[in-house]
Amino acid sequence: xxxxxxxxxxxxxxxxxxxxxxxxxxxxxxxxxxxxxxxxxxxxxxxxxxxxxxxxxxxxxxxxxxxxxxxxxxxxxxxxxxxxxxxxxxxxxxxxxxxxxxxxxxxxxxxxxxxx
Numbered sequence: 815x816x817x818x819x820x821x822x823x824x825x826x827x828x829x830x831x832x833x834x835x836x837x838x839x840x841x842x843x844x845x846x847x848x849x850x851x852x853x854x855x856x857x858x859x860x861x862x863x864x865x866x867x868x869x870x871x872x873x874x875x876x877x878x879x880x881x882x883x884x885x886x887x888x889x890x891x892x893x894x895x896x897x898x899x900x901x902x903x904x905x906x907x908x909x910x911x912x913x914x915x916x917x918x919x920x921x922x923x924x925x926x927x928x929x930x
Contacts, residue, residue, distance in 0.1 A: 838916065841887050841889065842889075842913065842916075842917075844880065846869065846872055846876060846877070846880045847880055847883070847884060848917070848920075849869055849872075850865060850869070850877075850880055850881065850884065850890075851884070851889070851890075851906075851910070851913060851917060852917065853865055853868045853869070854890060854904060854905065854906050854910070855906070855913075855914055855917060858905060859893070859903045859904070859905040860903060860904055860905075861895070861901060861902065861903045861904075862877075862881075862901075862902050862903070862904070865877065865881075865904065881904060884910070888907055888909050888910075889906065889907060889909055889910035889913070890904050890905065890906055890907060890910050891904070891905055891906075891907050892904055893905065
């Protein structure tokens with residue numbers, strides 16, 4: 815966590831508040847968030863283990879961290895399926911679902927512009 819008086823913190827805060835593109839990238843940015851969102855865009859609801867199986871290279875710690883951040887940003891919601899044993903599933907919120915067209919455009923741009 816950056817100090818609130820640091821230049822980097824203040825610059826990031828200003829960009830987040832005033833630049834929609836920066837805010838979007840902050841919410842979905844990072845190595846794993848796009849992959850997590852892509853799996854959830856393909857399915858209505860996925861259990862934690864199903865997400866983990868579809869992303870075999872992600873660590874447990876990183877998956878939990880990324881899911882928590884997406885929950886905090888209200889992009890996904892966590893549903894408890896059972897208490898004992900604890901089973902949870904994740905699904906996109908309406909806000910998360912609104913990223914569908916953004917993600918589809920990113921996919922098409924990447925396919926059309928990646929080096930051959």
